[in-house]
Amino acid sequence: MLRNIILKTLRDRRRSLLFWGLGFVVLAAIIIAFYPVIRDATFITEYLESFPEEFMALFAGEITDYASAEGFLNGELFFLMYPLLMLVFSIGFGSGAIAGEEERRTLDLLLSNPLNRWRLVMEKFAAMVICTLLLAIVFWATLAIGGAIADMGLNLLRLAAVCFSGFLLAIAYGTVALAVGCSRGKRGLSMGVSGALGVYGYMLNALAPLIDWLEPFQVASPFYYYIDANPLSNGLDPLHAAVLIGLTIFFLVIAIATFERRDVAV
Amino acid sequence: MxxxxxxxxxxxxxxxxxxxxxxxxxxxxxxxxxxxxxxxxxxxxxxxxxxxxxxxxxxxxxxxxxxxxxxxxxxxxxxxxxxxxxxxxxxxxxxxxxxxxxxxxxxxxxxxxxxxxxxxxxxxxxxxxxxxxxxxxxxxxxxxxxxxxxxxxxxxxxxxxxxxxxxxxxxxxxxxxxxxxxxxxxxxxxxxxxxxxxxxxxxxxxxxxxxxxxxxxxxxKARAIRRLEIRFATPVSPAQFSDIPGVRDVQVHDNILTCTVAGELDALVKAAAQYQVVNVISHEPSMEEIFLAYYNQEDDSAA
Structure with a gap:
């Protein structure tokens, strides 16, 4: 597990990854356990529909329909909870990737080896991609198994599409965090900036459909490209996925370019 | 090179x-x-x-x-x-x-x-x-x-x-x-x-x-300043030693002379040899002293 920086980073994250994975399993299991109750109790659906449209849109989006399994999962998990947790994980990872080593002062020893800076950033990025993807797969697998037990009739490929879409979103934000960490060397700053961008992105995407003057700006939110095409019902939208991948590449280039050109703090 | x-x-x-x-x-x-x-x-x-x-x-x-x-x-x-x-x-x-x-x-x-x-x-x-x-x-x-x-x-x-x-x-x-x-x-x-x-x-x-x-x-090390203590059989006068190049801080108490010497000791030793020398104690310069010597030179030239 110490053959290279990717493996070393995975090794460092193994405990954190285990707890995150358990958390995702528990979350998925609890939500699915509620599904039969909510499906059969029409009064709950009616109760939820009695809320103002704005309120529901903010927390559950417009793709929610508690009568169907997909609508239920969209509202309960995929609109807010899943991307939120994925972002917390990836932003934490991205912020610490370079800036964490720098603040713990281990970067000098690392860079004294015959190792290009871009290579270091790429290996850290790869480790972030692997860990985040693992979480998405764990979440997908739990939902797939739970969905089968609860007889939700989910299309596993479409389920994979929305989990993967959330993974792409998380990587885009994680790469922003990586880039801020690479350019400024401050982990806290990186988490703050990326976290704030995450909240703005979410709010913009959730509120834009409800506010006339905001609506044209919805396409500026990464969250729009994650969920608006409703991948759980329609599969992955290649164009929307490409936007998220494009953002990731853009910020990865910025991360490398800034890190290559600056002094490393003592 | x-x-x-x-x-x-x-x-x-x-x-x-x-x-x-x-x-x-x-x-x-x-x-x-x-x-x-x-x-x-x-x-x-x-x-x-x-x-x-x-x-x-x-x-x-x-x-x-x-x-x-x-x-x-x-x-x-x-x-x-x-x-x-x-x-x-x-x-x-x-x-x-x-x-x-x-x-x-x-x-x-x-x-x-x-x-x-x-x-x-x-x-x-x-x-x-x-x-x-x-x-x-x-x-x-x-x-x-x-x-x-x-x-x-x-x-x-x-x-x-x-x-x-x-x-x-x-x-x-x-x-x-x-x-x-x-x-x-x-x-x-x-x-x-x-x-x-x-x-x-x-x-x-x-x-x-x-x-x-x-x-x-x-x-x-050679350029270093050494502290020297020479014990004579009879009292000596400081004047004979203070004019020697490189010799500084000459002090005489009865028949004991202490001074600092920069560089070679030859002139001082020859001057001392005119008298009956009982003992010579040389304090080997530490790097601290060498270092301070350099620093002081810098300060002198700056002042």
Whole structure:
């Protein structure tokens, strides 16, 4: 597990990854356990529909329909909870990737080896991609198994599409965090900036459909490209996925370019 | 001097941090096979120089080459041939020593593990201990092992003996001696004078970011100011000694003369020989005194 920086980073994250994975399993299991109750109790659906449209849109989006399994999962998990947790994980990872080593002062020893800076950033990025993807797969697998037990009739490929879409979103934000960490060397700053961008992105995407003057700006939110095409019902939208991948590449280039050109703090 | 013989070469190497001074116009030539001491108090710019050479920080102006390769263009190739011990070393302390060294060896394309174990044994270092639990001195040992383990052509060691107990310091000096015997080069920074005196061939003295002198260690010692105490059989007068060139602070109490002498002792000894000398006590100059002498000269010329 110490053959290279990717493996070393995975090794460092193994405990954190285990707890995150358990958390995702528990979350998925609890939500699915509620599904039969909510499906059969029409009064709950009616109760939820009695809320103002704005309120529901903010927390559950417009793709929610508690009568169907997909609508239920969209509202309960995929609109807010899943991307939120994925972002917390990836932003934490991205912020610490370079800036964490720098603040713990281990970067000098690392860079004294015959190792290009871009290579270091790429290996850290790869480790972030692997860990985040693992979480998405764990979440997908739990939902797939739970969905089968609860007889939700989910299309596993479409389920994979929305989990993967959330993974792409998380990587885009994680790469922003990586880039801020690479350019400024401050982990806290990186988490703050990326976290704030995450909240703005979410709010913009959730509120834009409800506010006339905001609506044209919805396409500026990464969250729009994650969920608006409703991948759980329609599969992955290649164009929307490409936007998220494009953002990731853009910020990865910025991360490398800034890190290559600056002094490393003592 | 050709690039081949010159392992480290800097020209006007300067690093400025805003208003705070880094290093200013450092010109250095370190030859292959020598042990070079980079001497100065904390904050003088030793670490800044080293981190510039390793390309962690970029010079404001000036240039530097290692093994004849420009540090900017060939940073990767130079680092491949350098063993480095950071000052105030921090390592991944969730690993054991063996794990850390294994990780670093992979980054360097492998090392002779037998040599790692030999180094560990010589430094009395337990490879199986988690680094978190180690004392400062033992952490320093794992830092030294990783610097030496590749048998690099050039060792750059930032304050290498900090935290080492005297026995381990001796072992470290032996290691440096072996490196030198194999024709490899050592650049070490220090603020500990006896250490430099013990292992270095040449010394560069840095102060407030400027290299104020580069001398052979013997020259440095010879230029040193010595304190001398001469006991005569009969009282003497100070006037006969205070005019001798290089002799200062002449004091006479009855038949005991004390003074400081810069450079050669010959004139003083010959003057003293006119009287019956009972005893001569010479205080061997410490590096502190040599160092202070240099600093004072600088102050004098500045004033």
């Amino acid at each position: 050709t690039d081949n013989e010159c392992v480290i070469h800097t020209e006007g190497l300067t690093k400025l941090y805003g208003k705070q001074r880094g290093i200013l116009d450092i010109d250095l030539d370190i030859e292959r096979g020598e042990v070079f001491g980079y001497l100065g108090p904390n904050g003088a710019g030793k670490t800044t120089t080293i981190r510039t050479l390793l390309h962690f920080i970029f010079p404001t102006r000036g240039r530097a080459s290692i093994f004849g390769l420009d540090i900017k263009q060939n940073s990767l190739e130079t680092r491949r041939r350098i063993g480095y011990l950071p000052g105030e070393l921090e390592v991944y302390d969730n690993l054991t020593g063996a794990e850390l060294l294994e990780f670093l060896s992979h980054l360097r394309g492998g090392v002779d593990w037998q040599y790692v174990e030999e180094l560990a044994a010589r430094l009395d270092y337990d490879l199986s201990q988690r680094i978190k639990t180690l004392s400062h001195g033992n952490r320093q040992k794992v830092g030294l092992i990783q610097a030496f383990m590749n048998k690099p052509e050039l060792l750059i060691l930032d304050e290498p003996t900090i935290g080492l107990d005297p026995l381990m310091q001796q072992e470290f000096y032996r290691l440096i001696g072996e490196v030198k015997a194999e024709g490899r080069t050592v650049f070490l920074s220090s603020h500990i004078m006896p250490e430099v005196e013990r292992v270095c061939d040449r010394v560069g003295i840095i102060r407030e970011g400027q290299l104020i002198a580069v001398e052979d260690i013997d020259v440095l």
